[in-house]
Amino acid sequence: MKSQGQKRLLKIYNRLFKHFGPQSWWPGETQLEICVGAILTQNTAWSNVEKAISNLKKENCMELGRLKEIKIKKLASLIKSSGYFNVKAERLKSFIDYFANHHRGNFKNLFKEKPEDVRHSLLSVKGIGPETADSILLYAGGVPIFVVDTYTKRIFYRLSLIVKTATYDEVQSFFMKNLPRKTNLYNEYHALIVMLGKHYCKPNPVCSPCPLKKCPARKNKKF
Ligand code: SF4
Numbered sequence: 001m002k003s004q005g006q007k008r009l010l011k012i013y014n015r016l017f018k019h020f021g022p023q024s025w026w027p028g029e030t031q032l033e034i035c036v037g038a039i040l041t042q043n044t045a046w047s048n049v050e051k052a053i054s055n056l057k058k059e060n061c062m063e064l065g066r067l068k069e070i071k072i073k074k075l076a077s078l079i080k081s082s083g084y085f086n087v088k089a090e091r092l093k094s095f096i097d098y099f100a101n102h103h104r105g106n107f108k109n110l111f112k113e114k115p116e117d118v119r120h121s122l123l124s125v126k127g128i129g130p131e132t133a134d135s136i137l138l139y140a141g142g143v144p145i146f147v148v149d150t151y152t153k154r155i156f157y158r159l160s161l162i163v164k165t166a167t168y169d170e171v172q173s174f175f176m177k178n179l180p181r182k183t184n185l186y187n188e189y190h191a192l193i194v195m196l197g198k199h200y201c202k203p204n205p206v207c208s209p210c211p212l213k214k215c216p217a218r219k220n221k222k223f
Pocket residue numbers: 155158159200201202205206207210211212213215216217218
């Protein structure tokens with residue numbers, strides 16, 4: 001029998017899916033491009049990442065060998081649009097070194113390990129935190145792990161399903177305990193949360209067109 005949490009999470013998912021339609025993430029052509037995008041999107045809008053990825057492709061740099069060879073200054077200049085470009089260039093280099101040295105630059109090698117071990121080793125790479133590691137696991141590796149971001153915390157707090165101070169791990173385990181472990185579901189759910197957060201559930205929420213008509217924050221104004 002489904003618990004209250006399960007029912008509510010699935011109901012919310014269905015409403016969002018009906019409203020926004022399938023999102024079919026991640027917007028990347030290869031596993032490497034997904035990993036690069038996951039690092040570049042830290043603290044910035046996806047539109048800024050798109051420009052950086054397009055620059056990398058123009059210079060034939062969306063390829064492991066080229067990313068290994070390219071000088072860090074040149075890399076930083078290509079990804080400038082994604083913000084914090086010097087830091088992100090270092091992070092990309094750290095990921096590429098890790099991937100080349102530990103997995104011989106082969107995604108089959110990376111994802112053949114147990115998901116918890118892959119996550120642990122990704123988290124050991126400088127500049128890769130839980131959200132980036134989980135995005136890589138879910139979207140590049142097809143591992144059923146729930147990605148949590150600022151939107152997730154804001155929206156589900158307003159829906160009174162989590163507390164304001166909930167940590168990344170607490171929010172992730174709330175979703176994973178209450179949803180079936182399905183990659184497609186986690187993939188779409190996270191993408192739909194991003195849509196809701198971008199369009200309606202902003203810091204100053206736009207509640208009237210929001211599809212979540214039973215959200216308690218509409219009445220209690222707990223923003
Ligand atoms: S009703 Fe308002 S507060 Fe609730 S999820 Fe929608 S936009 Fe956010």
